[in-house]
Amino acid sequence: MVRGSRHAAPPRARALEALSIAAAGAFGIVVGGTAAAFAIARKAVTPLTRRIADTEVLSIDRGAQTITLGRTPDTVLPGRYGLFVNGSRTYLQLGAVLTSTPTSVTRKLLTHVAEGDEIGRDATFSGWYFTVPEQLHLPYADVVVDAPVGACPAWLFPAEGGSDTWVIAVHGRGTTRSEVLRAVPVYRAAGLTTLAVSYRNDSEAPRSGSGRYGLGATEWRDIDAAIRFALARGAERVVLMGWSMGGAIVLQTVLNSPRADRVAGVILDSPVVDWRLVLDYQARALRLPVPLTHIALRQLTLPSWSRVVRSGNAISLNDLDVVRRAPELTHPILLLHSDDDGFVPSGASRALADARPDLVELVSYEEARHTKLWNFDEQGWSAHIADWLSARGLSRPTG
Numbered sequence: 468m469v470r471g472s473r474h475a476a477p478p479r480a481r482a483l484e485a486l487s488i489a490a491a492g493a494f495g496i497v498v499g500g501t502a503a504a505f506a507i508a509r510k511a512v513t514p515l516t517r518r519i520a521d522t523e524v525l526s527i528d529r530g531a532q533t534i535t536l537g538r539t540p541d542t543v544l545p546g547r548y549g550l551f552v553n554g555s556r557t558y559l560q561l562g563a564v565l566t567s568t569p570t571s572v573t574r575k576l577l578t579h580v581a582e583g584d585e586i587g588r589d590a591t592f593s594g595w596y597f598t599v600p601e602q603l604h605l606p607y608a609d610v611v612v613d614a615p616v617g618a619c620p621a622w623l624f625p626a627e628g629g630s631d632t633w634v635i636a637v638h639g640r641g642t643t644r645s646e647v648l649r650a651v652p653v654y655r656a657a658g659l660t661t662l663a664v665s666y667r668n669d670s671e672a673p674r675s676g677s678g679r680y681g682l683g684a685t686e687w688r689d690i691d692a693a694i695r696f697a698l699a700r701g702a703e704r705v706v707l708m709g710w711s712m713g714g715a716i717v718l719q720t721v722l723n724s725p726r727a728d729r730v731a732g733v734i735l736d737s738p739v740v741d742w743r744l745v746l747d748y749q750a751r752a753l754r755l756p757v758p759l760t761h762i763a764l765r766q767l768t769l770p771s772w773s774r775v776v777r778s779g780n781a782i783s784l785n786d787l788d789v790v791r792r793a794p795e796l797t798h799p800i801l802l803l804h805s806d807d808d809g810f811v812p813s814g815a816s817r818a819l820a821d822a823r824p825d826l827v828e829l830v831s832y833e834e835a836r837h838t839k840l841w842n843f844d845e846q847g848w849s850a851h852i853a854d855w856l857s858a859r860g861l862s863r864p865t866g
Contacts, residue, residue, distance in 0.1 A: 511746060512679040512782075514668045515641035518551050520589035525571055527586055532576040533565060540809060541592045542572045544835070546842040549595045553587030556580060558598055594839035597648035600624070600663075605655060612664060614692035617673035620644075621693065624651050624661040631703040632731065632861055633660045635693045639711030639737075639838060640680065643671055646710055649841045653849045657856050658863030659706070664693045666716065682742055683715035684782050690716055691724040704731040706861060710838050711811060714738020718789045721798050731861055733800045734852060737808055737838045740815035741788045748812050790815055793822035801855045803840050803848065805832035828855065 523537040534550070536542045543564060550559040562575035580586065600607045600622050612619045622644060634654045636647035644663040654661045665672040666689040668680055675685065690707070697705050707730055709717035714735040721727050739745055785791060800823075804816040813831065820829035830851050835843035856862040 510749075511682065511742075514670065514678070514680060516670075518591040520591055522590050522592050524550075524552060524586055524588050524590050527576075527580055529580055529582055532579065533573050534559070534561065534576050534580075535571050535573045536590065536592070538567060538570050538572050539592070540807070541836050541839065542574075543567055544839060544843055546839070546845065547577070547596050548574075548839070548842050549593040549598070551591040551593060553589065554585035556584045556586060559586075560596060594837075594842045595642075595645055595648070596842065598645045600648060600651075603648060603651055605651065610662075610696075612662075612689070612693050612696045614666070614672070614689040616667040616675055616689060619665045619667075619672040619689055619692070621665060621696075622663040624655060624663070626655065626658050626660040626863075628658075629701070630658055630660045630863060631701060632658075632706065632863070633662055633697040633702040633704075634706045634708055635690060635697065636661055636663045637666070637690055637707065637709040637713035637716050638663075638669070639709070639713045642710075643669060646838070647708070647713075650708060650852070653852050657853055657861075659856075659861070660697075660702070662693060662697060664690065666690065680712070682782055683712065683719040683739070683787055686716045687719035687723055690720045691726060694720075694724065694726045694729060698726070698729060702729075704729055704861075706730070706732045706734065706856070708734040708736070709738060710736045712739050714740070715742070715787060715789075719787070722789075722792060722795055727798075730798055732856075732859060733798050734855070735800060735802045735804075735816075736840055737804055737811055738802065738816065739811050740819050741790055742784055743788065744812050744815050745810075748810075790818045790822055793819060796823055796826055798826065799859060800827045801830070801852065802827055803830045803832070803851065805835035805837070805840060805843075807832075807834050808837045810837040 522539050522542050525535040525537060527534050545564060548561045550561055551557065552559065556578065558578070559580070560577040562577045564572055564574055566573045597603060605624055608623045608625075610621050610623045612621050636644070636650055638644050638646040644665050647663045651661045651663070666686045667673060667675045668678060672689065680686070694705055707717040707720060709715070715738060717733055717735065718738070718740070721730055721733060789796070802816050802820060804813040806813045816829065817831070820827040832840060832843065841848045853862065
């Protein structure tokens with residue numbers, strides 16, 4: 468057995484070599500972690516240019532009109548949903564779960580898929596259900612809101628017989644106004660006019676100078692313009708409703724708009740109430756160490772770092788923390804959120820309800836996931852909104 472060699476490095480050299488390797492490894496971890504922090508910050512403010520596949524189409528039975536998907540916490544949910552796919556049919560409406568296994572879910576197809584229709588494997592499971600206003604079979608008009616960023620397209624669904632109370636419906640991050648179509652029949656039944664709006668950088672409205680989201684800090688100005696639009700056309704008061712980031716935008720609107728006194732109430736579905744909690748949640752999902760999570764937050768809040776992630780002007784996360792700003796709120800709020808949201812933790816919603824029990828009515832779910840509350844519990848969700856409007860004298864039920 469060879470016990471040594473005259474060419475072997477001395478102990479001190481071996482120690483230095485080990486230390487160098489460790490330092491290089493640590494440096495690599497820090498660099499990689501910092502890159503991940505930059506990615507989280509940039510992702511938060513960058514509009515999506517394509518849908519991210521979150522399930523797979525495993526098979527389609529065209530005779531039975533059923534579809535089998537990879538099982539996820541979303542695809543197994545009860546109710547009606549949508550599915551974005553590649554192929555000749557790019558969007559499918561889905562019905563009830565028929566069977567499931569530990570790895571798959573078979574659902575009823577509510578959109579007919581013919582023999583010649585090609586359906587891609589990668590798919591995005593959606594709570595939209597409706598994609599265009601014609602699917603509601605209600606009268607509507609294409610209108611344009613003159614916002615600071617430019618002409619923002621909107622859909623106007625007039626109440627039967629007219630109404631002096633309008634609902635302005637605000638979609639979430641990475642989606643379009645199609646997301647809000649689910650709510651229109653509820654407001655129509657309550658005798659209210661609905662304005663489904665777009666806002667800067669959402670792929671339908673004009674881009675801002677930075678082309679990046681402000682997480683509510685800038686988009687509220689476009690919703691303020693929508694309030695001005697409604698008031699100019701006969702509205703006496705408005706109800707603001709927002710989904711996900713749309714909830715953050717709505718909250719910033721009532722905190723900042725010079726027309727906030729014309730807002731009669733706020734309805735929030737799966738809202739972002741505190742962006743720090745959302746970014747922390749996403750960082751934990753990536754197993755990012757806490758110090759690097761702080762780097763991601765600083766990239767959004769410091770002017771020099773904000774430019775690195777191309778978010779435009781620095782964003783004040785303190786201003787966007789509505790739990791912190793709860794004493795400033797003056798409007799009644801109906802807040803609907805699921806504890807298993809999977810994207811926006813419900814903790815801030817619960818904290819806001821605790822901070823302002825005089826204003827906030829919280830309806831919590833346990834397994835409805837993110838912005839899929841209508842899909843999961845269509846009757847209950849609709850009843851919560853209708854009852855809340857009625858209790859505040861905001862509805863005018865029609866025949």
